[in-house]
Amino acid sequence: MPANPNKFVWYELMTSDVDAAEAFYKSVVGWNSEPWGGPDMRYIIMKAGETGVAGMMATPKEAEGMKPAWVGYIYADNVDAATEGVRKGGGNVLREPDDIPDVGRFSVVADPQGAVFMLITPKGEEGAPVPPMTPGHIGWHELMATEWETAFYFYSNQFGWTKDEPMDMGPMGVYQLFRTGGDNAVGGMMTKPAQIEAPYWLYYFNVEDIDKATERALENKGQVIMGPMQVPGGSWVCQCIDPQGALFALVGARK
Incomplete structure (x- = not known):
């Protein structure tokens, strides 16, 4: 569990050109990168030093037509309960909770005004906290x-x-x-x-x-x-x- 539950714990870029985006952010932010996932889904982990901080993937078919965008994941002790809480609180559920093998369980939601974010219950332990303003984070x-x-x-x-x-x-x-x-x-x-x-x-x-x-x-x-x-x-x-x-x-x- 994070030291501060319900905080942002991951960030993801859904884009029309993963290769170009990977090169761009490596140059601008100073990240290095590492491929993750199988042949059926290309996913790039962007890292500050040895620490993964974000991911990049092609815009999925169900979101075709969506403008490329960054989205943040908020930690939830129980994604299913948190997703239902968003729904009851007037938000929208854009993708019902689902599992990512070896990673965790996630959902895609929007607040009542339409701003999109994700919820995740990750597997494994959180890494050590980093000082504020650490480059790449x-x-x-x-x-x-x-x-x-x-x-x-x-x-x-x-x-x-x-x-x-x-x-x-x-x-x-x-x-x-x-x-x-x-x-x-x-x-x-x-x-x-x-x-x-x-x-x-x-x-x-x-x-x-x-x-x-x-x-x-x-x-x-x-x-x-x-x-x-x-x-x-x-x-x-x-x-x-x-x-x-x-x-x-x-x-x-x-x-």
Whole structure:
């Protein structure tokens, strides 16, 4: 069991070109990679050093037409019960609980406003915790919600998440930091601007040098849609789109 149950424990990219995405993120984030799975399903483990942090796979047939996207897995003691909890809480179940041999049991769900995430009860023990901002790991989780107060109530009710400090973003409203357990905030929620069509989760990958990582994203045919900009605490962030169209973000120091 994780030290902080109900936290994000894995991240996955569903994309239209696995080979191109693998090369892109290895260059930009500094990951190395390792193939996993059998011949009937290609799956790439992306690793920070020797630690697996994310996976990549081709968009499955049942999701054909879906834009390439990153999705996060939230730990559940019992995936079946947690999935039913999401359903009863007003969310949608996009894929009923199923088993991945030697990995665990998972489901695909969406919160009541439509932001997609996954639930998983993994087999085996969790690895040792890593210090915040360790390069190659995920440093922040951001929910752009239709209405953040209602979204927070859902996640708090489902997973016991708690509020940290609220940040006044002026005309953009409140950016509410949250904790999934432990002593530090791990993400934020805000009400999305009207021009953003649908709610989504955005994941920030830690990098050593934000400017060099941003340059690598551009050199490898990614797009930068915001930043780099400094955020409270001194880090710098940059929001990007990979060459296949998946949204992601970077966080790191400016050197």
